[in-house]
Amino acid sequence: MTASWSFALLVLGPLMAAALAFVFPRRGRGVALAAAGITAGAWVGLVREVMAGGVQIQRVGGWSAPLGIDLRADGLAVLMLMVTGLISGAVTLYSGRYFRDAHDLESAHRERYFWPLFLFLWAALNALFLSADIFNLYVTLELLGFAAVALVALAGNREALKSAMRYLFVSLAASLFYLLGVALVYGQCATVDLTLLAAKAQPGPTLWVALALMTGGLLAKAALFPLHFWLPPAHANAPAPVSALLSALVVKGAFYILLRLWFEAFHSLNTPAVAQVFGGLGAAAILWGSANALFQPRLKLLVAYSTVAQLGYLFLLFPLAAARDGGFLAWSGGLIFLAAHACAKTAMFLTAGNILHAAGHDRIKDLGGITHVPPISTFAFGLAGLSLIGLPPSSGFAGKWLLLSASLVQGQWWWVVVMLVGSLLAAAYVMRVLTRAFTRVPDATAPHPIPPVMEWTALAMAVLAVGFGLVARWPAELLRVGVPWP
Amino acid sequence: MDREIAMMSHVFDWILVLLVLALAWRSLNDCDLFRGVIQFIALGLLLAVAWLRLRAPDVALAEAAVGSGLTGALILSALVRMRQRERRGVPASASSDTSRTLQSGTSNRSRVLIGALSLALLTALGWAVFRFSAQSSGLAVESLAKLPESGVTNPVTAVLLNFRAYDTLLEIGVLLLAIVGVWALRRGERPGDDLRERPLLMSLLRLLLPVLVLAAGYLLWIGASAPGGAFQGGALLAGALVLGLLAGLAGRFLRRERLLRTGLTLGVLVFAAAGLLALWRTGGLLQYPAGQGGAWILVIEAAALISIGLTLGLLYLGGRPEEEK
Amino acid sequence: MPDTDHRLYLVAGAALFAIGFYSLVVQTHLLRRIMALNVMGSGVFLVFLTLADRTTGSVADPVPHAMVLTGIVVAVCATGLALALADRVQAATNKVDVDDGPDGSQDATDAKEARRG
């Protein structure tokens, strides 16, 4: 019974909050805090049920699949919900100050619309992670995409509007590719339920094409190289808390669906050759993204390209987790890496927002000269960088370590090389920022002092990005629940 | 006799399909954008005929109202707005010269490349769809078997508001999200002209507006047992709202902002509250109490109708109504 | 309905999708690209509904019908949002396309080539 309420509140809580924040524009922050409380409670209830009783299923409307829609919570879903909750909570605290700080009309407008859009994004993510139905996933993808685009456009300047427009085109076209795949799957298997599909899907031309369409759409949404072109401008030009949400969560929604498709519903079509292709694209993303990050003139662009690179690591999970031997090592490694990246990237974008706030720009080469970045922000950026590079004891290290072990166990040494080169490049671009932008200039002071809550939330996420690694055993255990193979 | 019908419908199918494809191509690649939009509207109309032909009357109704009518009106008014700004604006850069759009943009090389890519896509799709068996019942048997328990007798309404009601709940969320996004983006123009100098139009509206509202209610009510429902009705309601906006009749209504916002969110809030109430009563999210399905669906649909009509109508306005305090 | 030529409609759906995709990528005017997305969507709906029409009974499969209804509503919402955004883009840039990205994306180089040629 508790689980049913958890399912309902995790989705409907933020959804109703979004509607209320629209009706009462001045109460946005309070509504969001209430939603955070409700979802946190619901999540705790759910995680207890999952730890005690295994995978939880809710048959919406009392109808079971194939006619009805099933919601499902396994270890993976619960982990994703936790990351979403933590980051959304941090963004709620941060944004309460971020949008309020300049008292002009424009920022009042922005704050008024930020809250409902943000809550829609949150509802869409929770609905996505709980869904076990590929058509329902399409609806959540559209909710997610609309909210993300509208949030990017909220920045309102020329570049933000243009990148939002491009983002919308990519996002809508990708959704249609996905939906066409769903149509073919339904025509062939007469169901859209993930679990039933796992039993019914037999390799054949129709399903190959269907899966290719769905995967193509999702890869564009997940911004895997070479379909990443829309990401850096969109993520770099959005307001800072929005950038954090996009980089930490939104792209991972598409990645999550890819996992569900290739490891569960269509596991019978997952061949080693396909897995190697995914891995290859991931490797290319790591190298291309990191190399580009090195040469970005602006801090937010650098962090955005770093996202392109870090997303590549996630796709190494495909060739590594598909193998029997050490598969679970890679599976848990990749997902811990995902959580680590989400926290670290949130910290980085929030810090970048703080710097932008203090200095009025984020040109890396000029930052050191004119402003003195307060130690908390420096520390937060450094800690997050630690996790991004993958130095012990951070959670980035834990994730990479598991992935490395898996590739060594399986003799796929080429991924080891890629990961090591990627780490070196990450170290280079993090150090570039730390040495050039954060150097202390004796007399410089920040033109605008940074509100403490904005600094402390960034730091908290950075601490989480490191500290999560110390308790990495717990998520690994959680991920065991409902893992797609025995 | 049957063979004659079969042959005739084959002829019909071929002409329809060719016409649809030709219109699709022309509407997107006509050198005159305005003409392209006109052909786009005609395409929607033909698609609605195709949906009827494929025994999907519910979808055909929605396509006729939303797909062709509203989308067409939306794009047309956006085109007018853009052209007006272009003429007002700076004698702009080369790319804003719209008469040139056929040649603009991508180079010939990449056109060929993308054309080849699209052909490959088409080939793969054709290969896939030719493999489908000619007969398959899909989930028709299951849905018809459970239809008596759903509370309505139109199977599509049963799927939308009972079997897969969760999808529909999220979709009403998408509608609300769209209008929030549009309002965040821009302020709408002061709508409408004064129609007192156009007596003929005014008398047409006097007739048309009530008929539209009546037809919306009719479609909502009949949706339980025949093609129709909240979306189709909502689209007609939106048509009424658009006319009201164009005629400058809705100005006072647009100033009541709290009321407007409440109306827009009504669908989501009632639907979600119904879901939670059902959870409390029966222990299952959106699981209506036995035997009460029809009543629950009607309440939800009525709330959704208002929100859908308002949302689609206000999308036409293209932005938030007035300056907010 | 058994006498309908389903393959004809299925291929037509695929062709609509391909036409829409081609135009979405090749065209630059924002309104055309928005219409192209709608055409792509119509292709998907055509495939869905044709597949639903394969029943032998007197009615078609209602589940895809419900899905397409959802899709149509999502499509009109997308159109509304995209048009509002396109309007803002035009107001900010005085242009009706988004092609010369400052980030040097592939689109941008193509557009420059076309302008030279």
Added chain:
Amino acid sequence: MNTLYLAAAVVLLLTMVLGLARVFWQTSRADSLLAAILFGTTGVALVLLLGAGLGLSGAVDMALVFALLAAVLGVAFVLRGWPDGDSKEKREP
């Protein structure tokens, strides 16, 4: 009887082809607008005939929606539909 309905539907479809051809080849905007309105009217008849010919449900309601929406579009055209404000439209190649 049903065959007759269908045949009439085919004929209507062919008139649409003709109207479309007119739009393709060198028309002014006013012409293409008229063609669109013609399409709307033809659509109502087409739907009714098709519904009668194949025994499809919902055709009458759909014709109603077509007719109503055609009126809405017509009004929208008249009030907002002219992209260039004037009717002296030059012929375009």
